[in-house]
Amino acid sequence: MTKKKVLSLLTAVAMAVTTMGCGATSETASTPDTQTTVEADAARGEVPSYTTLNLDDYKDFTASIKFVHHKTDREADGTMAAMIAEFNKEFPNITVTTEAVTDYAEDSLLRLSTGDWGDIMFIPAVDKSDLPTYFMPLDTLDNLSAKLNFVDNWQFNNVCYGIPYMANAQGVLYNKKVFADAGITQLPTTPEEFIADLELVKEKTDAIPLYTNYAAGWTMGAWDAYIGTVTNGDNAYLNQIFVHTAEPFADPGDGTGAYNLYKILYDACAQGLIEDDYTTTDWESCKGMLNRGEIGTMVLGSWAYAQMQEAGDSPENVGYMPFPMTVNGKQYVNAGGDYNYGINTNSSDENKTAALIFVKWMVERSNWCYNEGGYTVVKGGQNPDMYAAFDGCEVLADQPSIAGEETLLNDMNSESELSFNAGGNDKVQRIVEAGATGSETFDEIMADWTEKWQEAQEELGIEVKY
Amino acid sequence: MKYIGDRKFVGLKNYIKVFQRDDCFDALKLSLYYMLGSVVQLSLALYLATILSFKVKGGNIFKGFMFFPFLINGIAIGFIFKFFYTRGFVFDTVLQWCGFKLDNLPYWLRDQSINNFSLVGTSVWRYFGQNMVLFIGAIMSVDSELYEAAMLDGANKFQQFKYIIVPSIKTIITLNVILSITGSLSAFEPPYVITSGANGTGTYFVVMHEIAHTQQKVGLASAMAIVLLLIIFIVTIFQKLFFKYVFKNSEDEDPRAEVRRQRAIKRSIKRQQRLSAAGGK
Known part of the structure; x- marks a missing residue:
């Protein structure tokens, strides 16, 4: 009997010790923070940089490379194979094998840590300081940004490790026919006009004026993407100013700001301008509904445009417009890179060169970005027709955060539990619930957010400057 | 605390927060819906198990159909x-066949006063088959002579159920109740998959998941998990005490009962002996 007791006591102690181990301080990895731009860029070895590489000099280059990507749909419908066939017309001796990975965000990180994944991949969510460990420096930021847009996403010490395959702009999807039927001739530019147009759609057509996609969750979080550039006209706002603002959700009174962004959603829900049963919306079927004109508008990034077009028989009716908000007489559009090509730093020099050739060809000659309906990555490149409505708008990319403050927004998101652009879907769902059921007023929600925001600032000791 | 990065000792701060936050214990209230559901689930399972453990036409097919949902993946x-619950889809269509008008039907998931019942319904559908199979297994082990004897004594079916079946399978009943109540406290799949915890359906587990993985407050979520563990401990102990009280007549649960019975027998023998000795005089 006592033996048993001793044994169980020992087990308990052992369990306690193991759990305590979890709390121990983890060693911080040594980072190449001290590297200069020149040193980091030199890590490429014999391989030319992106800008010095002249595609026409490498027509006879021989190598065999592997490209790991997340576009399972493009792998399945043969688009990828067609592009590689096109590539091989110019570079017949470079063999490219591709692999599409489902659940890319997670799997690619695992693959990355094994080192044995191929030569080119879309860079997953790694820490910027880890970039040199896994990826080859493509060029300096200065050289690259002279030629391409949105290349600062994966830069470290002013060296770029990734180039986006396409870029997205943040606007609003709408059905042109529904708008025409409702008698809307001019696209809305302010929240009031937008709500008025939704009313018209409700009155004159059978379409759902604004489809919230409430149930999918992440589609609600998509509303966060407009904070900053679109709502304030300031592309430094999101990454530099937002965390230092005392009342980011106060009403500026001129129809701008985060307040009026979310108020559109609240008002639409309160006035019954959304789908009947928002809790059972289905992401896959909403694509066809927008295409067929059963939905008037959806608030989503431009990446969704091509999917909406493909989902039905009337792709010509799918339209894209800038977000209906005007700051000082001007509409702003926020744009940014999608996934970035990265080249394995552990591949042989030949493979690295071939990979760089492939990446450069994909970016500049494949037209993939255009075909996907992406905003052009190449400076001065042609934009798809869908961006016609963006003429006259200021297209800006968010500025990166100030050195030393990179983690602040993440910390604030976590501490305040609002998680802007980071999966904070429930806070937007709450607006829909409150709007539709009247359980809370919009000002109550905004006051609650402000309180959480300020508590988080206090908790983290963030200086309030604005 | 996040999954990656430095660790900092915060003492009991996370535990204190669990009790300070409204959402943690509000979420626990939703467990009452699931507990109510488990009562329905267990009575239904017990009722069907009793019927199906006697000769029924196509009994095995019914058993199969009712057990089948348990085999399906919870996400599916x-x-x-x-x-099923989408407006105008399966459930509404079936109800319309029965003569209901769509306009009179509620929104099963949108209406906050009933959406938790809808979710509990899926959980009942999924688990009652498993409970039922456990019950059938236990009922099968009851000696059939007992029924015969009971019938000769003129006991009807309900009396047979009450005095033979229930006492014989009480261990299984206790087990099922404990499992269901524990399950109600930690309900996760239906609210997570069907409504993603939105619209007032976020149970304790869903809130915990949200805090750990979206808000990246892993420390707080871990504290929530420990608090839930303690709650489950307490509830289980209470249930044990409750059943001890309910089943106090059948003494097998109580080790001292046997001793008491032996003593009683000895006493009565002695009394008998005394009586016979006295009678002999």
């Missing part, structure tokens, strides 16, 4: 019911 069940 979530998706099935998402469409």
